Amino acid sequence: MQTQAYLVVATLIFLIGAMGFLIRRNILVLFMSIELMLNGAAMLFVTFSRQLRQMDGHVFVFFIIALAAAEAAVGLSILIAIFRLKHRVNVDELTELKG
């Protein structure tokens, strides 16, 4: 029962992130949504790892956290590059490339 509660919360966090990604248009908010998605997955890993009495999932979570930080660094640096050029942080206003 307790495990299921964690699963529901983790799935909710993931879905909130996914919805945020689809609805919001500010790139910074998009990155936050992606963090939420990653955290949902991390929470699932911890839950399963605890339930299975293994360390594997816990270790995976450390890597997710580290990679999420690296991702934020890379994403924000590219974001700064585009902000300097356009002074906008909205995905809808990126229209240089038609796609």
Added chain:
Amino acid sequence: MFFLQTVAPTGGVTSNEVFDRYPDLVSSIGTDMGAFLPELVLCLGIVWVIFVDLFSKRQDSRRPGWHALGVLGLSLLTLVLGGFPSAEEAGSLFHGMVVRDGFAVFMKLLLTIGTAICVPMVMSHKDLQGRRMGEFYGLLLGSLLGMYMMASARNLLMFFMGIEFASYTSYLLTGYLKGDRKAAEGGVKYVIYGSVASGIMVYGLSILYGLTGSLDVGAVAQALIVTKASPSLLIITALLCFAGFAYKISAFPLHFWAPDVYEGAPMPFTAFLSVVSKAAGFAILIRFVVAFGAPGADGQALTLASGKVLDLDWPQILAVLAMFTMTIGNLAALWQNNFKRLLAYSSIAHAGYLLMGVAAVVPRIGAEGDPGWQPVLFYLVVYLFMNLGAFYIAQIVAARTGTEELPGFAGLGKRAPVLAVGLFLFMISLIGLPPTGGFTGKWQLLKAAWENGLHTLVLVAVTNTVISVYYYARIIKLMFLDQGDGEGYVLPVGQRTAVVLMVVPILWLGLFMDSTVHLIRSLSFAVIG
């Protein structure tokens, strides 16, 4: 590594427990490092290239490029000296994190050669002159290192790490030209969609871990045979995991980033993305797919090998994705006027053809003397040379005409016959006509799919090939029949040699494919289970 062993574990009970449970942990890591040499060379090479850049002048932007080539050569040398491990030698390193087998070595060779072709393109690209290029080469080598991991990953953690390692460096390289609007925009789009794809994938991996209780692909596959999970949950999990791979190989439904990123990125890196990155994506996808068909304990493998897990027909699901991928790529390519964008859609279409080969992999596993992934690997070799060749010539033309749009190619047959004939052959190969490798490669893919009952898929693929003739032939018509303005020019010897060096493998693979096919068939694949 002996000094680590001799130090007595003093940190209390926990470290003692670890040493008791894994007595050979440290020493085995030491011995595994020997087989990990190509990766170590790259690791040091990344630092070295950046270091060299610190001590060279800004105008001397080619210097780190030569060093990067040296590092790639050294890595290639260690790979070749290590040889292809035979079936007995194949195994895993670092307690099952990474596999060492013929398949992984072959893929690493392919990836290294692809990168080594891209480096001279970077060195001669005019927008990348007179900049600090150390980071560029460092990131390029880093991306290659991530792809090495992708080619040899066995643990789900390594799958994730490899894909992310290769991706993050690619994001930065796409937006490397900071002042360029297109490059910055391509970079932003790449990083956003890429992060979402990897977020979705890691969520899928976490469910997979929960269902099976293991991170080892082999153990996951074995556990899935006996799982009581519902088919709908399993198919959702598989599709979530597939998101990560699909994004790497730019397959439907995660293909839409490709055209924008390809157009925004500097040309040599577009070439790298479309070929090397895609090859690594297919390597990891094949590893994933084959793991689910590996021989199991007691005949259960038969249910897996026939492609049916829990009454779900996996080859059919892959086949549908392949159909969508190739059709979308080819139809969108018809209206493109930018060469990079055209090749972007063409590379989506090719991802579809290759996915057709992957769909045919599963039922063929276990067939004597014929690893199911042989056609896919063969086509990847052909694709490497033909696509990189096309990009190389496009870069030379773009540097001369100052535009990457298609009209820049008008009258190329008169201005620079060598380039025009080279591009003609690459286009013929991309269409899939004899006597080029594109024909033999595509023929093998179609044959594999047909023999495994994917008849609709084969028909769709053939129809797509016919559609694709239109836009490839358009370039050929522009080059030879249309009048272009601009002076004729004589190519430097280096460029001429490079074009010939790219054309030769295409013709070789088209006319004498047997040796390559035999080599690929003889590769060992670490049986996971």
